[in-house]
Amino acid sequence: MKKTVADFVDDYLGEILAGNAAIFAGAGLSVPAGFVDWRELIRPLSKELGLEIDLEGDLVAVAQFHVNANGQNRHRLHKAVVEAIAADNPPTENHRLLARLPIATWWTTNYDKLIETALKEAGKNVDMKSAVPQLAITRPGRDAVLYKMHGDVDRPDEAVATRDDFERYPRDRAAFVTALAGDLVSKTFLFLGFSFTDPNLEHVLARIRYTFTTNQRRHYAVFRARTKLATETDEQFQHYRVRQELVFEDLKRYNVKVLVVDDYAEITEFLQELVDRYRRRTVLISGSIDDFGPWGEPTVLDFCQQLGAALIGNGSRVATGLGLGVGDAVFTGALREVMRIKDSIEDTLVLRPFPQSTSSEAERKQVWEAYRQELVSHAGIALFIFGNKLVDGSVEQADGVIREFEIAKEQGLIVLPLGATGSTALTLAKKALADPGSNLAGVDADSLRLLEELSAHEENLNQLVPKVVALVGKLQGNVAK
Known part of the structure; x- marks a missing residue:
């Protein structure tokens, strides 16, 4: 195990034992379970617009373009969410390992039910919140709170997906922003499968940075080292590799320490180590x-x-x-x-x-x-x-x-x-x-x-x-x- 990862295990385990650990799960955590990422989810919508999705960098904009082209009708977008995510796929080993740890605070931008399924399989009573009114209600005897800040597959009409949704987020879902800011101040997060392109999270992290300046709580984020794709030229690969390094450097502004793995199997390895050491x-x-x-x-x-x-x-x-x-x-x-x-x-x-x-x-x-x-x-x-x-x-x-x-x-x-x-x-x-x-x-x-x-x-x-x-x-x- 790399020294940076070993040091993370020591530190994060201490936070778990102190009750201060939290998880933030992005789409990358769900893809191994058979679900598509956001790019694949809106690929058919992009095709309808005559756009090549693999050339697009702003996927939220593509979703907005599709809604615009359909007179603000979101039916096809909602249908795409349901068709891509509604399958009853089982959680991955990484989900199950995380669920075995006594972590009470979970955040995700995913619509799927993998996290709550894994937590329930581990015998946890889950308090799931995907809409603002749910934030005011506490589930009795809860072991974990799951904040689905972009919505849930069972309520696709409320999914946060387009530019309009993100622009209205501080108004329509301000309570989620406040709750997330509070957790980021008081807990140590582990970001898994998350690319840090979500404007809502970026806004919250910026607020915390301006408030706490040099006294921000440390968080961790796992990234896979960029490898050359078969379709890439050497120049393109070099561009993306350099850009990834710049992203890592930029995350230091928010006191997010990056853990770089060469293979996703390494994530399972250190999560297993966390579980084993906690159980010991x-x-x-x-x-x-x-x-x-x-x-x-x-x-x-x-x-x-x-x-x-x-x-x-x-x-x-x-x-x-x-x-x-x-x-x-x-x-x-x-x-x-x-x-x-x-x-x-x-x-x-x-x-x-x-x-x-x-x-x-x-x-x-x-x-x-x-x-x-x-x-x-x-x-x-x-x-x-x-x-x-x-x-x-x-x-x-x-x-x-x-x-x-x-x-x-x-x-x-x-x-x-x-x-x-x-x-x-x-x-x-x-x-x-x-x-x-x-x-x-x-x-x-x-x-x-x-x-x-x-x-x-x-x-x-x-x-x-x-x-x-x-x-x-x-x-x-x-x-x-």
């Missing part, structure tokens, strides 16, 4: 215990409490199921630390008490499997401790802990079985360390050595706590706080 902030602690030997119950429960508290103190979120012995003790220690530092319980703890009262064994297994899948999905790192249960008076390995290990691997978590705690955790540690390539994805050589140390028997369990916290912090990349 949440640590799943999986374990159960009925037999407390050789340490004894007070020592084991104290260790679990100390571990939960130390992870919270290091800035991690803790996820656990309230299972036998382990879960309740981890929760107790974590909650005590949350209360001490006066943090939000909702923001620091993910708890799933496993239901015991079910009508049948088959139903119980089904419910617990769903619980495990959902619980694991919140985390990026999974710790496995102890793991035993009594069956007819005999101590057995905990099959639930084994299953959570399997689910964690399936979901791409970094798995860390702490073999020093014995039982199932020791079995899993031996398995993982015997074949780290298959079982310990994401664990580098230094971390692997630390995990090996945490697999040796320890008389004083609490001595494991600082080592575990150090290992987790290293794998988080020091972004937990």
Whole structure:
């Protein structure tokens, strides 16, 4: 990963954790989903006018010319919008990755429904606003607000498309301008698939620049490096390459830092890195215990409490199921630390008490499997401790802990079985360390050595706590706080 992109990931992840991140999506984000860009959308209208759309630089003007030529009748324009965008295309991987991040503010000039679909698939309650009256209404329990500043495909008659529309925008949609200006001042935006030719955004950015002069908030924009097209001469390519560099330089006036990628696949790569590093902030602690030997119950429960508290103190979120012995003790220690530092319980703890009262064994297994899948999905790192249960008076390995290990691997978590705690955790540690390539994805050589140390028997369990916290912090990349 390029250093500029790596630096962006560090900075933007910090903004995400602080609740200050926002997304601005342009047409380029939707094209890989099978939708056309604005040039292709109005190509048939341009043909009706006798214009070659590939020679046109002002596409808004072409839309206006078509409306003018039809006596201000916009029916064909509205029809073009619906025909180009109404298909129920699924979101791209980039949409889905973005939707998994806790970003509450979204802006777009696109008419399609890819963003809201991706957010809904991620379990988010979306408050979509494409018309001014909607701005005054707040959807209860919303997780994300999506501002579709140029309209929505379901209301093509209100689409912002022509020069008339843009000229009237400050009057007809002034509330959108005000809302966008407020977000640009208070949040860090990531612009994706956007060319910065929209006059409304340019007007807002200029207002902010004049108001805040040298104290503008930094934003980021992703561009693909200009490559030579088969139809271009060397002179034409040189012209467009130089022009792109001048655009990058001009964006510095608005404190927009440009991230240049050579291939669009790089965008997916750094979005995946953002998601992975965000998820690693949440640590799943999986374990159960009925037999407390050789340490004894007070020592084991104290260790679990100390571990939960130390992870919270290091800035991690803790996820656990309230299972036998382990879960309740981890929760107790974590909650005590949350209360001490006066943090939000909702923001620091993910708890799933496993239901015991079910009508049948088959139903119980089904419910617990769903619980495990959902619980694991919140985390990026999974710790496995102890793991035993009594069956007819005999101590057995905990099959639930084994299953959570399997689910964690399936979901791409970094798995860390702490073999020093014995039982199932020791079995899993031996398995993982015997074949780290298959079982310990994401664990580098230094971390692997630390995990090996945490697999040796320890008389004083609490001595494991600082080592575990150090290992987790290293794998988080020091972004937990």
